[in-house]
Amino acid sequence: MSERKERVKWFLEDRFGLFIHWGLYSIPARGEWIRSNERLSVEDYQLYFEEYNPVFYNPREWARAAKGAGQKYAVLTAKHHDGFCLFDSKLTDYKSTNTPAGRDLIKEYIEAFRDEGLKVGLYYSIIDWHHHDYPAYGDRYHPMRDNEDFKNVAGDFSRYITYFHGQVKELLTNYGKIDILWFDFSYDDMTGEKWQATKLVEMIRSIQPDILIDNRLGGNLLSSEPEIYAGDFYSPEQIIPVGGIVNEESKPVPWEACITMNDHWGYHSQDKNYKSPQQVVRALVECVSKNGNLLLNVGPNAKGEIPEESMAILKAVGKWMKQNGESIYGCCVSSLPKPEWGRYTQKGNYLYAHVYDKGIGPIYFYGLKGRIKKARLLVDGSELKVEVPWMAAEYSDIQNGAFITLQGARLPDEIDTVIELELLEEDFG
Numbered sequence: 001m002s003e004r005k006e007r008v009k010w011f012l013e014d015r016f017g018l019f020i021h022w023g024l025y026s027i028p029a030r031g032e033w034i035r036s037n038e039r040l041s042v043e044d045y046q047l048y049f050e051e052y053n054p055v056f057y058n059p060r061e062w063a064r065a066a067k068g069a070g071q072k073y074a075v076l077t078a079k080h081h082d083g084f085c086l087f088d089s090k091l092t093d094y095k096s097t098n099t100p101a102g103r104d105l106i107k108e109y110i111e112a113f114r115d116e117g118l119k120v121g122l123y124y125s126i127i128d129w130h131h132h133d134y135p136a137y138g139d140r141y142h143p144m145r146d147n148e149d150f151k152n153v154a155g156d157f158s159r160y161i162t163y164f165h166g167q168v169k170e171l172l173t174n175y176g177k178i179d180i181l182w183f184d185f186s187y188d189d190m191t192g193e194k195w196q197a198t199k200l201v202e203m204i205r206s207i208q209p210d211i212l213i214d215n216r217l218g219g220n221l222l223s224s225e226p227e228i229y230a231g232d233f234y235s236p237e238q239i240i241p242v243g244g245i246v247n248e249e250s251k252p253v254p255w256e257a258c259i260t261m262n263d264h265w266g267y268h269s270q271d272k273n274y275k276s277p278q279q280v281v282r283a284l285v286e287c288v289s290k291n292g293n294l295l296l297n298v299g300p301n302a303k304g305e306i307p308e309e310s311m312a313i314l315k316a317v318g319k320w321m322k323q324n325g326e327s328i329y330g331c332c333v334s335s336l337p338k339p340e341w342g343r344y345t346q347k348g349n350y351l352y353a354h355v356y357d358k359g360i361g362p363i364y365f366y367g368l369k370g371r372i373k374k375a376r377l378l379v380d381g382s383e384l385k386v387e388v389p390w391m392a393a394e395y396s397d398i399q400n401g402a403f404i405t406l407q408g409a410r411l412p413d414e415i416d417t418v419i420e421l422e423l424l425e426e427d428f429g
Contacts, residue, residue: 004232007210008254010119010179011233013330014072015288016321017121019258019297020062021077021265024048024084026302032266035082035129035143042130045082053100057304059112065306067116069314070321070328075121075182075295076109078171080266081141083130087174091166094130110175121180122171126164126195126217133160140188161196165203172207182235185216192218197229214256222247233293240283244290244333252333256293259283261310267299274309277316278415284317284328285354285416289343291333316415323379324418327352336367342416352378353419358411362389363419368402371423375404378418 025032027048035045066074079085085095087106096105106122113120128134129143133155136144144150172178181204186192197217204211212232215221219230224247234245234255245255261280262271275283284294298310306314321328327345334344334351341363342356355363365372375384384404392398404419411417 004254007212008232011073011212011254011256011293012291012332014119015293015328015331016069016071016284017256017293017295018062018066018069018071018074019123019265019295020074020300021080021123021267021297022300022304023077023080023086023266024052024082025080026054026267026300027051029267029269029302031264031268031271032080032082032299036141039143039147041143041147049084049094049099051100052096052302054105054300054302054304057101057103057105057108057300059105059109060115062109062300062306063113063116063118065311065314066113066118069318070325071118071296072329073119073121073179074109074113075123075180076106077123077125078106079124079128079167081125081127081129081184083125083128085167087171089167089170091163091170106171107175110178114176119179121182121212122178123182123184124168124171125184127185127190128160128164131155131160131163133157133163165196165200168200169203169207172204172211178208178211180212180214182214183216184214186218192227192229194218198227201229221253224249240286241290241292244292252291254293255291256295257283257287258295258297260297260299261313265297265299267301267307269301272309274313277313277320280313280317281320281415282354282356285343285345288328288331288345289333289338289354320413320415324416326350326420327354327378327418339364339366349423349425351421351423353421355406355411355417355419358406358409358417362392362403362405364396365402365404365421366397367400368421368423369398369400370402372402372421373424374422376420376422377412378420379413384419 021032025034028034078087083094088097088104089095110120136142137150139145214235215231217229219227221230221234234253236257240257245253247253261275262273264271287294298306300306331345331347334346336344342354345352372386375386386402386404388398389403
């Protein structure tokens with residue numbers, strides 16, 4: 001437990017990362033689950049392998065976009081469920097170096113993101129719809145799950161485990177330090193020791209002891225004594241937990257919500273249902289206000305470009321983060337209850353009020369009467385006065401609450417106006 005506490009320190013400080021889902025599925029452009037959803041055979045899917053050539057792939061542009069958005073780390077799909085590898089694995093021919101691309105795309109990604117000062121993570125699917133030893137017929141997700149031709153095909157699952165462990169070892173030995181290993185995913189009886197998870201994690205820790213591992217190998221990270229393979233952080237998908245995540249002893253567990261920009265992880269040319277910069281910023285704030293991180297996804301297209309809509313969102317979020325990042329990095333939950341006008345994040349004796357709704361009159365801060373040393377608008381450092389409005393004595397709680405008036409009918413920033421409150425030293429911690 002203490003080892004995990006040390007490992008996750010940087011993770012709890014950085015708070016905001018970029019998820020990247022990219023592979024052969026960017027060519028049909030109907031999402032990353034196309035093989036399963038459309039029951040495509042290996043032969044059907046081979047067309048995309050033979051033409052895969054992302055001529056505009058420039059991971060340095062991706063890295064600069066992530067850094068500009070205020071993201072501190074990234075996670076890229078080294079292998080998704082379709083089994084296609086973006087790295088030069090010696091254990092398969094089903095890899096990017098054998099496509100017209102002819103490149104180790106993971107190597108280039110790692111170098112580019114490291115050069116921008118970002119931490120690097122790798123996603124690896126423990127599911128594999130291409131490997132002949134992975135169960136097909138009767139499986140819940142396999143493209144051939146109900147294809148009678150596969151009914152009597154019996155693979156050697158132990159051979160697949162050897163392959164999968166071997167690829168993980170390649171990723172951890174061929175590219176230098178990796179900060180996060182993001183496994184996806186366990187289901188039904190395909191969990192825990194079915195993956196020989198203890199042996200796998202022991203191997204991982206022997207090579208890179210400080211690497212962070214998510215919770216999708218199986219096990220119970222919420223237990224007071226989780227399994228060795230239960231991971232370092234929880235990974236809720238497309239949802240932000242109502243009250244954060246704690247274990248059975250009510251102690252906080254590191255977590256990271258992975259969220260798409262539109263409705264798909266991989267590139268989908270017709271999906272224009274993008275979230276607004278306001279939604280993204282407020283999702284990030286909500287995560288941090290509950291002791292969590294946000295891993296925001298982009299799905300580059302077949303040519304290797306992040307869609308313009310995603311780039312525009314990253315840029316807008318980055319503009320907000322440049323001025324307000326102090327209210328995110330290193331921050332966590334506040335002991336104060338959620339205010340009706342927005343949310344709180346806190347770092348030591350600095351309390352950050354994220355104001356979403358100006359309402360009428362002054363902003364009321366429950367429980368902060370006499371506790372505020374200084375108030376500033378975080379975006380520009382301008383002074384804000386803490387003072388009791390003239391009619392508050394008759395209609396408001398002046399015994400416990402503090403008041404700050406923001407001038408004008410609208411908030412200075414409709415995305416999220418942040419007020420930095422420096423609390424008195426006796427309130428520190």
